[in-house]
Amino acid sequence: MSGPAVPAPAGSLPATSRPAGGRPAATNGNAIVQLQAIHKIYALGEEAQVHALRGVDLTISAGSYIAIMGPSGSGKSTLLNLLGCLDRPTAGRYFLGGDDVSQMPDDALSEARGLKIGFIFQSYNLIAQLTVQENIQVPLLYQGRDLRQYNARCAELAGLVGLGDRLHHRPNQLSGGQQQRVAVARSLVNDPLMILADEPTGNLDSKTGAEVLDLIDRLNQAGKTIVLVTHDDRVASRAHRVIHMRDGLIDREVTNRPLPANPHPAHA
Amino acid sequence: MLSFQLISTVRLGIKSLMLHKLRSALTMLGIIFGVCSVIAMLAIGEGASYEAQEAIKKLGSNNILIRSLKPPEAARQQGGGGPRGMQLKYGLTYEDGARLQSTIPGVRRVLPMRIIRENVRFSRNELPCQVIGTLPFYTEVSGAEIVRGRFLCDQDELHQNNICVITAGLAQRLFAIEDPLQHALKIDAFYYRVVGILRERSKPEQRTQAGKMEGEPLDNNVYIPLSASRTRFGEVLIRRSAGSFEAEEVQLHQITVQMQDSAAVETADPQIKTALKRFHDQNDYELIVPLELLRQAEATKRRFNIVLGSIAAISLLVGGIGIMNIMLANVTERTREIGVRRALGAKRRDITLQFLVETVVLSVGGGLIGVAVGMLTPLIVSHATDMKTIVTVWSVLVAFGISGAVGIVFGLYPARAAALLDPIEALRHE
Numbered sequence: 001m002s003g004p005a006v007p008a009p010a011g012s013l014p015a016t017s018r019p020a021g022g023r024p025a026a027t028n029g030n031a032i033v034q035l036q037a038i039h040k041i042y043a044l045g046e047e048a049q050v051h052a053l054r055g056v057d058l059t060i061s062a063g064s065y066i067a068i069m070g071p072s073g074s075g076k077s078t079l080l081n082l083l084g085c086l087d088r089p090t091a092g093r094y095f096l097g098g099d100d101v102s103q104m105p106d107d108a109l110s111e112a113r114g115l116k117i118g119f120i121f122q123s124y125n126l127i128a129q130l131t132v133q134e135n136i137q138v139p140l141l142y143q144g145r146d147l148r149q150y151n152a153r154c155a156e157l158a159g160l161v162g163l164g165d166r167l168h169h170r171p172n173q174l175s176g177g178q179q180q181r182v183a184v185a186r187s188l189v190n191d192p193l194m195i196l197a198d199e200p201t202g203n204l205d206s207k208t209g210a211e212v213l214d215l216i217d218r219l220n221q222a223g224k225t226i227v228l229v230t231h232d233d234r235v236a237s238r239a240h241r242v243i244h245m246r247d248g249l250i251d252r253e254v255t256n257r258p259l260p261a262n263p264h265p266a267h268a
Numbered sequence: 269m270l271s272f273q274l275i276s277t278v279r280l281g282i283k284s285l286m287l288h289k290l291r292s293a294l295t296m297l298g299i300i301f302g303v304c305s306v307i308a309m310l311a312i313g314e315g316a317s318y319e320a321q322e323a324i325k326k327l328g329s330n331n332i333l334i335r336s337l338k339p340p341e342a343a344r345q346q347g348g349g350g351p352r353g354m355q356l357k358y359g360l361t362y363e364d365g366a367r368l369q370s371t372i373p374g375v376r377r378v379l380p381m382r383i384i385r386e387n388v389r390f391s392r393n394e395l396p397c398q399v400i401g402t403l404p405f406y407t408e409v410s411g412a413e414i415v416r417g418r419f420l421c422d423q424d425e426l427h428q429n430n431i432c433v434i435t436a437g438l439a440q441r442l443f444a445i446e447d448p449l450q451h452a453l454k455i456d457a458f459y460y461r462v463v464g465i466l467r468e469r470s471k472p473e474q475r476t477q478a479g480k481m482e483g484e485p486l487d488n489n490v491y492i493p494l495s496a497s498r499t500r501f502g503e504v505l506i507r508r509s510a511g512s513f514e515a516e517e518v519q520l521h522q523i524t525v526q527m528q529d530s531a532a533v534e535t536a537d538p539q540i541k542t543a544l545k546r547f548h549d550q551n552d553y554e555l556i557v558p559l560e561l562l563r564q565a566e567a568t569k570r571r572f573n574i575v576l577g578s579i580a581a582i583s584l585l586v587g588g589i590g591i592m593n594i595m596l597a598n599v600t601e602r603t604r605e606i607g608v609r610r611a612l613g614a615k616r617r618d619i620t621l622q623f624l625v626e627t628v629v630l631s632v633g634g635g636l637i638g639v640a641v642g643m644l645t646p647l648i649v650s651h652a653t654d655m656k657t658i659v660t661v662w663s664v665l666v667a668f669g670i671s672g673a674v675g676i677v678f679g680l681y682p683a684r685a686a687a688l689l690d691p692i693e694a695l696r697h698e
Contacts, residue, residue: 086611086691107615114613121695125608129283142613146272190613 031095032193032225033060033083038092038102040078040248052078054248055092060194060227064259065220067236068229070245077198079245080229084119084196085112097193114142118187120216122199124179126171132158132182133167139190150189157185161215177208184215194225201235213238274625281626284602295594296634298587299671303638304645306580306667307659311646313576314663315656317569324561328411330376330533332525332540333556336360336518340551358552359518364544368525372539374532375525379409382497383521384505388490389454390442397438397488399455401497407466409526417449417464420493428495432460436467437487453490458500460492533559581670587634588674595627595682599689606686607694616687623686627679628672635671639664 040053052075060066070076081087082094085101088109094102101112118139119125126135136154137147158164161181163174171179180200187195197216201209217238220226228239236242242254285292327333336359362380369378382401387394404420406412419433432453439448439462452459468487492500506515525540527533537557544553599606606619614622643664646657 081692084611086695107617110610110613110615110618113611119611121608125604125695127605127608129280129287138609139612141273141276142609142615142618144273147276148272186612 030062031059032062034095036093038089041090065226065239067239067242074245075248076245085109116193118192118195120197120200122202124183131168136186161185197228277625281629298590299634300638302584302587303667304642307642308645309576310663311657311659313572314658320565324558327558329559330527334523336521356516360520374528377526379524380520381522399490401494412466415465424493430460431463433464433491435487435489588678592678599686603694603697610691619687620683623683624679628675631675635668
């Protein structure tokens, strides 16, 4: 599954930022996520069950930008939770970067989240008592790393999202757009396989929302794999592929534009 | 690496607690009071029992005191309808002393004392005193200290010399400006030259006698040779009171038996009882064993400590429950933060550790403040009330240790509750 290491693009994602001895990055086109006949059933009571996913098959290639859409109850949140290793499927298999994570124990799932996935939430979810720099460092904290060695990287990431001068501010001193940009920086700090964004612009006005989406676009152009859940067609139009969910199944799939063969057109 | 993580977790814990300063302070207050009360209560208890034990030790832990008692039935007779002017004969005898000296093993010295209440006069001053007839080695047995001059000597005893040694307090009260050593006191009909002034190690218990007012100064003592006491006062003591008179014959009021060591005290105690019982058909004496009193005092102290300790432990328990309560509220309030941390890779034990550390920071912080306040409180108490207090190292260690343990015990449940939250539910929590 893992191809030869692609050097990180200079400028947007500094090569020095890669964790020392990190795993080889996936090459464009290689599948980093494979879902095979995924079912998820929630038991509500003694009898009642909710069949949230009814056999989803999905492959996500490295470097792609995927939007998941669908009405409430369609199973898109469940799918996102599964993709984010926050939950385990009732049936089916989920390969993430070559590892079968579908029935991993809780601690291993936590580790998979910490190493391979970056999260961006609708309501930013920064930790109030921490500064911008500390918030960006949170994913590293749980990998047992010495945070003092990552101060420079945090500063770089903050600079990347345009908040280089706010490193020691608290979330409540920032605007919503700024907070979301901190969350983007946080999702990058562990150099994940895939960034999951759950309605990242849902709490933002259209202007700041567009700024955040531009930032996400840039990340994708730099080679990051993005999976984004949204209600908004304009947001979804930025993705390579749009997946429409309905009743626990993938209803239809639209390819807006092909995945570029060259992973980093902007820096070619 | 691990220690770095622990340090950053502790720092994070302090930060989270600082977010709600008032709440954290109030929560700590429970532990502060608990720890403070453990230390302060034990310090006061320790001080009280120390004073009691010192008082007993002053009686001499190697000594056994035997005192003459007016037998209760005789006292009734005299006070009630018994024949007036009847002469009572009771108490310890010179033979008792000699017998104890020769028959009880391990006896070092037997000190007889006659204690007679009499007014002592110097020029126009007159004070009620205890006139104690005793032997020259009194100072060695009782531990009294000669301040000026000398104590009684063998020659005084042999010649029934009319000399006396007085306590420092009496010297002060009786002699305004004169030097006591240059003068003589008048007791009853006789003059006694003052040869020395001594200071008692303990205040000898006042002999209470019927018809006499109590509450007089305790150290108005005049020491005269035993032989002088016998010849000047006679064996029969007569005193008048309220239209009648009592006559009683008491040879010795007290015998102090000094044993060689404390082991000898224990074996001698029952032996003395049996020896005396055979020659006294009425209950006219009492045995005081300071060593035994000391043991009892220690046992009392232990019981006291347990009671105080339990009260304090309960207050610590209450403090701990307060902490648990707040931490549970804290977990609920920070559910979303927990969800975010879990999503970002925190394992269950990371969350457990985070909340446990917060609780321990609270309780240990409270413990430290409590130790400081607890060490200060006894100082204030002893300053304000004259009570002696002793802060022992172990009480500080125990109190502090318990506060730490309270943090862990009462922090475990909320921390566990936080760790077991489902990350998806937690993220959805408003």
